[in-house]
Structure formats: C-alpha cells, structure tokens
Amino acid sequence: MxxxxxxxxxxxxxxxxxxxxxxxxxxxxxxxxxxxxxxxxxxxxxxxxxxxxxxxxxxxxxxPDKQSLIAAISTEGFNQLYAELDAVTSLYPYDPKKQLIEGSQAYVRFAMNNADTFKIMFSGVLEKEKEYPAFLEISHKTFERVVGIVQACQDAGILRASPSDMTAVTIWGQIHGVIALGMEGQISRTVLEHRSVQDIVAFAIEQLILS
Amino acid sequence: MxxxxxxxxxxxxxxxxxxxxxxxxxxxxxxxxxxxxxxxxxxxxxxxxxxxxxxxxxxxxxxPDKQSLIAAISTEGFNQLYAELDAVTSLYPYDPKKQLIEGSQAYVRFAMNNADTFKIMFSGVLEKEKEYPAFLEISHKTFERVVGIVQACQDAGILRASPSDMTAVTIWGQIHGVIALGMEGQISRTVLEHRSVQDIVAFAIEQLILS
DNA sequence: GACACTATCTTGACGGTGTCAAGATTTTCG
DNA sequence: CGAAAATCTTGACACCGTCAAGATAGTGTC
CATH class of the missing domain: 1.10.10 (Arc Repressor Mutant, subunit A)
Structure with missing residues (x-):
C-alpha cells in the first residue's frame, strides 16, 4: 500500500x-x-x-448473484416508469381520457428512451421474478395504476364498462405488445415507414375510446 | 480408436x-x-x-457464431408458428371471423407450448435480426398472414375498416402483449386467478368484433 | 484407382464470465 | 477499547464463446 x-x-x-x-x-x-x-x-x-x-x-x-442485480435494475426501471406514469396522469386529475392518452404515450416514451432497461424488465431475462419481492411489488403497483386509469375511463363512459381488470389487461397488453413488436423489428416496413410506434399506439387508443 | x-x-x-x-x-x-x-x-x-x-x-x-444458431432456432420457431397459424385458418376458408378467433388462440397455444422458443423469437435475445434473411423472411411472412386475416375480417364487416395494416399491428400487438405480460408474471393474480391467458385473449378479440 | 480439393470434425488454447473461499480492512456496537 | 459484523480484495474454479491447427472423410478429376 x-x-x-x-x-x-x-x-x-x-x-x-x-x-x-x-x-x-x-x-x-x-x-x-x-x-x-x-x-x-x-x-x-x-x-x-x-x-x-x-x-x-x-x-x-x-x-447474492447476477440475477439479483438484474432484479434490482429492473425494479429501478419500474420505479421510474411508475413515476413517469404518475407524473403525467397527475396533470389531468379530472380528465381520465387525457390520462389514458397521455399515460400510454408516456409508456411508449419510457420504452423508447430506455430500450434495454425496458427489455430487461419485460423480456424474461429475469428468470425467477417471484424471488424478488421489491420487484413484484412495484411491477404490480404499476399494473394497479393502469387498472385505475381504465376504471376511471369506464366510470366516465369513455371506455366500455366490461370487467375493468380484464379490460385493463387487454389495453395494457395492446400498448405493450405494439411496443414489443416494434422494438424487435417485427412490424413490417410498409407500416413503420409511415407511422412511428407512438402513432400506432395513439391510433390504438383512439379506436378504443367511445366518446 | x-x-x-x-x-x-x-x-x-x-x-x-x-x-x-x-x-x-x-x-x-x-x-x-x-x-x-x-x-x-x-x-x-x-x-x-x-x-x-x-x-x-x-x-x-x-x-459462424452463437447468434447464428439462435437465429436458426428462432427461424425454426417462426416456421412452426406460421404452419400452425396456417393450418388452423385453412380450416375455415370462408369464415374470416373464425380465422381470427381460432388463429389468435393458435398463437396463444404456440406461445404456451413453446414458451422459451417463443421468448427467443421475440424477446431480443437475437440482437441483429437484420443479418439473418431467412429469419426476416419468415417473420415478415407471419406478419403478412395476420394482416391477411384482419383484412378479410374488414372486408366482411367483422372489424372496423380502418387502415388494415395499422389495425393488424394493433390486434397482433394486443394478442402478443397479453401473452408477453402473462409469461412475465406481470398480470396481477386477481385477474389470472379467474382467467387464463387464453380467456383474456378470447375476450380481447370478442371486444373487437363488430358483428 | 490415385490425387487433390473441400467440407467436416477434433484438439487445444485464449480471454472473459459467474461464483466461491480465504483473508484483509473498515465500521458498528457493546 | 475490543469483539463482531459488514465490506472489499485476491485468487481460484469451472464454464463459456471463439479461433487456429490439424485430422478425417467425402467429392470430383484425370
């Protein structure tokens, strides 16, 4: 020394x-x-x-191992995603429609700006999620946030009043799926040449809105 | 010897x-x-x-390297997925609605029965897809197949007649996204306790169908 | 049939990786 | 102050992807 x-x-x-x-x-x-x-x-x-x-x-x-670090990184990612979702939706406390539209765009934005963190969070790199309670908690908290927005939209007659948890899953799934396909280059060029992933998600949400 | x-x-x-x-x-x-x-x-x-x-x-x-093997495995997976999609939809040559419903279920079934192959195909493990033409070809061919079904549904008045390529992306994205969230354990237990991923996808498709 | 050429496969090596054991150093606390 | 616990280093291990050199088998040519 x-x-x-x-x-x-x-x-x-x-x-x-x-x-x-x-x-x-x-x-x-x-x-x-x-x-x-x-x-x-x-x-x-x-x-x-x-x-x-x-x-x-x-x-x-x-x-204790690499998986655990990955879990921590993913957890951090979810914290950030949740914070951004929350920040955006808080701007429109009495406008669930705006919350839905802007929230979904925030989701897309997060995925684009943090592509690899997003992948680690959702793409099965983390193999035994159930062993990481902090990860589970924030990821489910995020889910509940989405459900909340959908429910508000349903209450306001902006979305169909189907079982709100199912609807939330299908809507979140739609946003998430379009992003996932986009990031993996699965969306054929003829579509992506004219429209960005953001546009496609915006389009999808428009289609869902009743009024 | x-x-x-x-x-x-x-x-x-x-x-x-x-x-x-x-x-x-x-x-x-x-x-x-x-x-x-x-x-x-x-x-x-x-x-x-x-x-x-x-x-x-x-x-x-x-x-030439490990990525190339992964590309071959993914390509093989897409071939199988395409074949199963094709087999199912061919059963109902004049019933696009059935094609949509059964096709989406076939998609879910493939993902469930080949979870890790499915992950490798879609989860970014393959890093430079563009370098593997065979992979690109079959993956885009699969995309075109989905577009075809959606288009047939639109022509038959079963789905909204919005730009069919965009609609195809959003519908495929929805199916894909629900599966992806389900496989990663993101769908909260309160939902998954009552409904399987298959059910959720079926529900989502129902919601989309006009008549 | 002999010979060269090529594709295929083996052996051995390299640096990088996750993980563990042993020990050193620092902080915490009784 | 001193013991115990937390933190960090060093060194080792097996495994990994990859490459170079060489062995082996199939192919085609005269």
Whole structure:
C-alpha cells in the first residue's frame, strides 16, 4: 500500500473511500449505464464492478448473484416508469381520457428512451421474478395504476364498462405488445415507414375510446 | 480408436457416422430441446454440441457464431408458428371471423407450448435480426398472414375498416402483449386467478368484433 | 484407382464470465 | 477499547464463446 490517502477529504465527492459508502446504488447505476451503452449482452458483473471502481467480487457483498442485480435494475426501471406514469396522469386529475392518452404515450416514451432497461424488465431475462419481492411489488403497483386509469375511463363512459381488470389487461397488453413488436423489428416496413410506434399506439387508443 | 464401427449399417438411424450427415439440423433440434428443458440461460453452444454428440467446436462448421444458431432456432420457431397459424385458418376458408378467433388462440397455444422458443423469437435475445434473411423472411411472412386475416375480417364487416395494416399491428400487438405480460408474471393474480391467458385473449378479440 | 480439393470434425488454447473461499480492512456496537 | 459484523480484495474454479491447427472423410478429376 503506497502512501497516498488524503484523509483531508472534506467530501465534495464520494471520492474513493475504502468502503465506498453507497456501492449498492453505484452498482445499479453502473448496470443501467452499461445496459444503455452496450445492451443486455454487454452486461456483466465484472464490468459493473469495474465501472463502480471496485474489485470483481465486491458486488457479492450486496447481491447474492447476477440475477439479483438484474432484479434490482429492473425494479429501478419500474420505479421510474411508475413515476413517469404518475407524473403525467397527475396533470389531468379530472380528465381520465387525457390520462389514458397521455399515460400510454408516456409508456411508449419510457420504452423508447430506455430500450434495454425496458427489455430487461419485460423480456424474461429475469428468470425467477417471484424471488424478488421489491420487484413484484412495484411491477404490480404499476399494473394497479393502469387498472385505475381504465376504471376511471369506464366510470366516465369513455371506455366500455366490461370487467375493468380484464379490460385493463387487454389495453395494457395492446400498448405493450405494439411496443414489443416494434422494438424487435417485427412490424413490417410498409407500416413503420409511415407511422412511428407512438402513432400506432395513439391510433390504438383512439379506436378504443367511445366518446 | 477402439474397433467398434459397424460399417454394416444399412441405415435405420443416423447412427454415428464420422461426418454425422445432418449436424446442422441436429444442432438446431438439440438447441430447441435444451431451451425447453433448461431455458434460455441454459443454452450454450458447448451443450448443444455435446447433446448432438460432437466436439465443442463442431458447430462452427455450420454456424459462424452463437447468434447464428439462435437465429436458426428462432427461424425454426417462426416456421412452426406460421404452419400452425396456417393450418388452423385453412380450416375455415370462408369464415374470416373464425380465422381470427381460432388463429389468435393458435398463437396463444404456440406461445404456451413453446414458451422459451417463443421468448427467443421475440424477446431480443437475437440482437441483429437484420443479418439473418431467412429469419426476416419468415417473420415478415407471419406478419403478412395476420394482416391477411384482419383484412378479410374488414372486408366482411367483422372489424372496423380502418387502415388494415395499422389495425393488424394493433390486434397482433394486443394478442402478443397479453401473452408477453402473462409469461412475465406481470398480470396481477386477481385477474389470472379467474382467467387464463387464453380467456383474456378470447375476450380481447370478442371486444373487437363488430358483428 | 490415385490425387487433390473441400467440407467436416477434433484438439487445444485464449480471454472473459459467474461464483466461491480465504483473508484483509473498515465500521458498528457493546 | 475490543469483539463482531459488514465490506472489499485476491485468487481460484469451472464454464463459456471463439479461433487456429490439424485430422478425417467425402467429392470430383484425370
């Protein structure tokens, strides 16, 4: 161990403590960054550790395995998605129609701006979701948020008054499915040449609205 | 090399030739089997090779890399999906409504019976789809098949006569999205306790049908 | 039939990966 | 202050995708 260690560090940065201070979140953030930069295939525990400035085994003090880190990243993604959904819909507290339209657009926007995080959240990379309660909680909370909007629309006569939970699933499924197909390049060029995924989702919602 | 090699092999099995004869397909099948048994995480080139009874590097004579094997497996999956869609809809050549209903159910059935193949086909594990023309061709052919059914329904007044390609995307997206959410455990228990994914998809289609 | 050519397959190596065990360092707390 | 717990490092292991070199078998040509 060479000398160099300025204990005169008042703090203005985390600045290399030997116990880092907040490694857990640093690892999650490093993971998100690598995800955005190199995609799912480029996400390795060792790279995450390196980017956070710790040794390759350090993450094991905070996550029992790689799946657990992925769960944390996914959970973080859901938190952000929920927050954005909530922010947008809160702008129109008495206008469920607007909530539905703008909420679905927020969903699309999130998927586009965080493509690989979105994939990790929904594309089965996380294999045993049931083992991660925090993940389950926020993901179901998001679901309940969607159900709430649909229900409000039904109460206002804007959507069919069919069983609201089923309707919520089919509407969410529609938005989600169009995005998923779009991201995987499944939507043939003849369609995507003229319309963006955003447009297609907007169109789908229009078709559902009664008044 | 011990003795044992019955050159008196009239053929009733591929039976260990030293040039195997059909390694390429054997590798694809081995991949599908491992996928079904161990999931995407368990799929490695070396395991595929071992299951096919060849050395760990043998696959490189047929596939330039792992992605290429995955592309072949996905392509095979799309071929099967297309065949099943085609088989079902061919049963009702003059009944587009039935085609829509039974076709969507066939889609769900395929996803359920081949969950991991389905995931590999749609979940972004294959990273550069555009590099695999055979994959693109069959996947777009499947898309065109769906468009065809929707168009027939529109012509028959069973679905709204909106731009048929957009409508096809939104309907396919709906089916696909409900399945995807269901497979990822995103659909809250209160819904799934009473309804299967099949039921939800059937419900969604019902809602779309005009007459 | 002999020979060259090519496709196919094996062996062995490389760096990268997830994970674990052992130990060092730091923080926490009695 | 000192023990216990949390955190981090080092080093190892088996597995992975990939490549290079060579062995083996099939193909076509004279």
């Amino acid at each position: 060479t000398v160099s260690r300025f204990s005169l560090n008042i703090s203005p940065m985390p600045s290399k403590k030997y116990h880092h201070g907040d490694l857990k979140n640093a690892l999650i953030n490093a993971g998100v960054e690598i995800l955005a930069k190199e995609g799912i295939g480029g996400l390795s525990l060792r790279k995450v550790a390196q980017r956070a400035g710790v040794s390759h085994s350090a993450p094991y003090a905070h996550f | 011990t003795v044992s090699r019955f050159s008196l092999n009239i053929s009733p099995m591929p039976s260990k030739k030293y040039h195997h004869g059909d390694l390429k397909n054997a590798l694809i099948n081995a991949g599908v089997e491992i996928l079904a048994k161990e999931g995407i995480g368990g799929l490695s080139l070396r395991k595929v090779a071992q299951r096919a009874g060849v050395s760990h590097s043998a696959p490189y004579a047929h596939f």
